[in-house]
Amino acid sequence: MTLLLLAGTTEAQRIAQALAGQGISAVASLSGATRMPKPLGLPTRVGGFGGEAGFRACLADLGITAVLDATHPFAADISHRTARVCAELDLPYCQVLRPEWRPEPGDDWVFLDHEDEAGQHIPPGSTVFLATGRQTLERFAGLSACHLICRVVDPPEGPFPFPKGDFLVGRPPFQVESERETFARLEVDWLVVKNAGGEASRAKLTAARELDIRVAMLNRPAQPDAECVETVQAALDWVAAL
Numbered sequence: 001m002t003l004l005l006l007a008g009t010t011e012a013q014r015i016a017q018a019l020a021g022q023g024i025s026a027v028a029s030l031s032g033a034t035r036m037p038k039p040l041g042l043p044t045r046v047g048g049f050g051g052e053a054g055f056r057a058c059l060a061d062l063g064i065t066a067v068l069d070a071t072h073p074f075a076a077d078i079s080h081r082t083a084r085v086c087a088e089l090d091l092p093y094c095q096v097l098r099p100e101w102r103p104e105p106g107d108d109w110v111f112l113d114h115e116d117e118a119g120q121h122i123p124p125g126s127t128v129f130l131a132t133g134r135q136t137l138e139r140f141a142g143l144s145a146c147h148l149i150c151r152v153v154d155p156p157e158g159p160f161p162f163p164k165g166d167f168l169v170g171r172p173p174f175q176v177e178s179e180r181e182t183f184a185r186l187e188v189d190w191l192v193v194k195n196a197g198g199e200a201s202r203a204k205l206t207a208a209r210e211l212d213i214r215v216a217m218l219n220r221p222a223q224p225d226a227e228c229v230e231t232v233q234a235a236l237d238w239v240a241a242l
Contacts, residue, residue, distance in 0.1 A: 001025060001242055004064045006082065007040060008033070010173075010200045011096050012070035014232045016040035024239065027062055031075075033135070052081060059089070066242050068235060070096040074194050076221035083224035092242055095228045096235045098197040100220060101205065109215045115139035118192060118216050122146060126189040131204055132218065133194075137161060140192075149186055173200050179207035192216045 003026040005016055012028070019026045020041035028044040030037055037046075049055040058064075067086050069079055079095055086093035103109045110121050115132070119142030122128060128143055130150040137150055138161050148165040156167045168182075183191070183204075191208045195217050208215050229235050 001065050002063050003239060004029060004062065004067045005042065006067065006069045006071045008071050010198065011098065011232050013038060013040060015070055015235050016042045018236055052085065055085060066092040068094055068096065068239065073097060073196055073220050076223060080224045083226040093226055094235065094238045095224065095226055097223060097228050097230060099230055100195050100197045101202065106209045107215065109217050112216055112218050116142050118143055121216060122190050127187055128190045128192060129183065129186065129188045131191065131193045174203050176203045176206045179204045180210060183207055183211055183213060188213055190214050190216060194218045195220050
């Protein structure tokens, strides 16, 4: 067996380390969105596949016999394509999808299906902390009358796309205390996040609740109709059963 691990999440890091420790033949793949990613402990390819044809060629070239998809819940296009190609090639496929976040007592959330809906809820002049990444920043054009702060992992290579905006460089994980200090210092009125789920990145939501900051929560896109597990251990159990 040679497993392809589609990585890019905290769960993928833990899965990769466990597979390496067990001596399982596996190759990890990262999209390349983050510069200098943490080592996974497995042979790792970085960069896109070049579309479906490139993905199929990679599967064949590497002799892949199963695929474990531990990409971000919002990387839905990749997950849909991978699940479909694996079904057509009769390759075992499993998605690792952590549970969604749910509001807790004291939270003040509104739910959005698309980024352009944010302007329907967030008034002009608000200070808005975007914890949604740089790739989708331009979708928030409807908030151009707000002061936008977009947190990024790597230093930006270009200017902020809107006149009232700043990048804030920071590499996760973040603690509740540091998130609370950051939001208070920046006088944040609204926090915008993707419903990624998981405990590793929940600190910002706890800090927002403690500071009475409103949250605009982007709903997840539809996921593939395929085998799915929620935890690292369940993913490792799936691999062990192959």
